Amino acid sequence: MGIKNVVVAGGGVLGSQIAFQSAYKGCNVKVWLRSEGSIGRAKPKFERLKGIYLNTLEAMKTNPAAYCRGLAPQGATPEELDALKAQVERAFDGLVLTTSYDEAAADADLVIECIAEDPQEKVAFYTELAKHLPEHTIVITNSSTMLPSAFAKYTGRPDKYLALHFANEIWRNNTAEIMGHPGAEGVPATDPAAYDAVVAFAEQIGMIPLKLRKEQPGYILNSMLVPFLSAAEALLANEVADVETIDKTWQLATGAPLGPFRILDIVGLTTAYNIGRLDPRAADPTTVQGKVAAMLKRYIDEGKTGINAGEGFYKY
Amino acid sequence: MGIKNVVVAGGGVLGSQIAFQSAYKGCNVKVWLRSEGSIGRAKPKFERLKGIYLNTLEAMKTNPAAYCRGLAPQGATPEELDALKAQVERAFDGLVLTTSYDEAAADADLVIECIAEDPQEKVAFYTELAKHLPEHTIVITNSSTMLPSAFAKYTGRPDKYLALHFANEIWRNNTAEIMGHPGAEGVPATDPAAYDAVVAFAEQIGMIPLKLRKEQPGYILNSMLVPFLSAAEALLANEVADVETIDKTWQLATGAPLGPFRILDIVGLTTAYNIGRLDPRAADPTTVQGKVAAMLKRYIDEGKTGINAGEGFYKY
Numbered sequence: 038m039g040i041k042n043v044v045v046a047g048g049g050v051l052g053s054q055i056a057f058q059s060a061y062k063g064c065n066v067k068v069w070l071r072s073e074g075s076i077g078r079a080k081p082k083f084e085r086l087k088g089i090y091l092n093t094l095e096a097m098k099t100n101p102a103a104y105c106r107g108l109a110p111q112g113a114t115p116e117e118l119d120a121l122k123a124q125v126e127r128a129f130d131g132l133v134l135t136t137s138y139d140e141a142a143a144d145a146d147l148v149i150e151c152i153a154e155d156p157q158e159k160v161a162f163y164t165e166l167a168k169h170l171p172e173h174t175i176v177i178t179n180s181s182t183m184l185p186s187a188f189a190k191y192t193g194r195p196d197k198y199l200a201l202h203f204a205n206e207i208w209r210n211n212t213a214e215i216m217g218h219p220g221a222e223g224v225p226a227t228d229p230a231a232y233d234a235v236v237a238f239a240e241q242i243g244m245i246p247l248k249l250r251k252e253q254p255g256y257i258l259n260s261m262l263v264p265f266l267s268a269a270e271a272l273l274a275n276e277v278a279d280v281e282t283i284d285k286t287w288q289l290a291t292g293a294p295l296g297p298f299r300i301l302d303i304v305g306l307t308t309a310y311n312i313g314r315l316d317p318r319a320a321d322p323t324t325v326q327g328k329v330a331a332m333l334k335r336y337i338d339e340g341k342t343g344i345n346a347g348e349g350f351y352k353y
Numbered sequence: 354m355g356i357k358n359v360v361v362a363g364g365g366v367l368g369s370q371i372a373f374q375s376a377y378k379g380c381n382v383k384v385w386l387r388s389e390g391s392i393g394r395a396k397p398k399f400e401r402l403k404g405i406y407l408n409t410l411e412a413m414k415t416n417p418a419a420y421c422r423g424l425a426p427q428g429a430t431p432e433e434l435d436a437l438k439a440q441v442e443r444a445f446d447g448l449v450l451t452t453s454y455d456e457a458a459a460d461a462d463l464v465i466e467c468i469a470e471d472p473q474e475k476v477a478f479y480t481e482l483a484k485h486l487p488e489h490t491i492v493i494t495n496s497s498t499m500l501p502s503a504f505a506k507y508t509g510r511p512d513k514y515l516a517l518h519f520a521n522e523i524w525r526n527n528t529a530e531i532m533g534h535p536g537a538e539g540v541p542a543t544d545p546a547a548y549d550a551v552v553a554f555a556e557q558i559g560m561i562p563l564k565l566r567k568e569q570p571g572y573i574l575n576s577m578l579v580p581f582l583s584a585a586e587a588l589l590a591n592e593v594a595d596v597e598t599i600d601k602t603w604q605l606a607t608g609a610p611l612g613p614f615r616i617l618d619i620v621g622l623t624t625a626y627n628i629g630r631l632d633p634r635a636a637d638p639t640t641v642q643g644k645v646a647a648m649l650k651r652y653i654d655e656g657k658t659g660i661n662a663g664e665g666f667y668k669y
Binding site (some may be wrong): 056168191204210212214247248249250251253257258260261262263264265267268269272273275276277278279282283285286287290291292294295300320 | 465599613
């Protein structure tokens, strides 16, 4: 059948991107928001995305470095890129923003939950949503830090519930990790048919699907990235070497374009700090984890939270 | 003053490369070997290195992809490359292989210990060497797994003893991690003058020095690489995703040319297995570490030890 009518719940950084990309790729997209205030805050995000998409497609006509995998096949002609720019305009004009569960849910094939990473808020949202959804609707979460098994039973359709985890700037970083849940007593596991439908949806909106066969905290990427970045942070907090030396070592040895501290500046030091504090040892200043937390806090207190702030481990 | 007379102790994979590279860059190099048998085994390694250096320099005339950072500055002319080929011949012809401590040590400015990763053998070597060395000689270890503080007191010159850790294929992967030891009761720490002399030596033989300010097991690179690769191994052993998906996730998200399983194939699965077994939890088959060890052992038992065997996680 294919997924046509998409609801994105939440208008934050990722929610707005997922909604815009889905609309750009031809879905009918409604964005469900909690309040009129949320609608007011979401609108400029869509304006900004429209500008980014239009500018990028224009730049792709002449500059190979501007190419974004999520926007067009490689080697698109200027005429094709112009047609895609018209698609951006249509996507923007077609977006429906609503605070009504009924309006959002009525004909939804897919709901993508992108609300705050707060379990209580998510439970309340799923519980209410379930009252309004048609039976066939698939529900997915974009949560980075929580597992779908924590919420499956509140969705009214645990077998049609799973996770689809996007990266920031999805038009460029077009990966999507797909993860079901194993079910529990009285809660059926994710149905392979729903899983496959979400894989197909990810491809339909220009993502590269990355399939997980089991539920895994941190999915695939963060399961590797977090210990790697933590190891680099520990080297620095222990004063084994400086930022530049650690990055250079990694780049020279592995050929990677970025060392761990460049990656941390992109991820944001606040996110790294919050992840680090999940480890109870971070509360003890004599442990490596405690030294790392204290070091990150010093940077954050000085406003050096990463590339978006103009400075993190490096200046931009 | 600069280091002119270099002794490399040990003719294994790294020992032979370090000796050849040092000679290529103009040092007088003696290779100390334990026995006539070791000399017989080392000779073909130097023949092979001579061939690699000559072929690479020739290829660098026409093929930019053949460029090796340790061999020449970027953009060397064909004439300059021919001059370097003559240097390869001189390096090869000038190598002295000996089993005599006296012959090796008499005028040594620097001894590079590259013998087996066995603490007893290293202690015996350092103890005997100390009897033959001039006072000014600096001694360094290339050990990957042991710390200089474990051996400083046996060298007769703890303040002139430190670690210089090379990567395999040093003419291409020309990084050298430099690490002193902190000293102990009655054992002075590495003297900054000796540290700086080794930094200068590393540059002199075409390496990029990577400076550690503290002693650190695993140096900089392996301190990050081991937890990163272990995390990838755990995802596979736990059947979260397959080799290709895990590698693709890392490459797409970080822009790295190789995913963890490609890197593991280069490192070698036997090395990964031996590192993993250092963790006592690897003995328990119900732990993640135990599952990883069992998985690696299955590959190794099938002869799939990595790229050098033609097959590891991938076929070559």
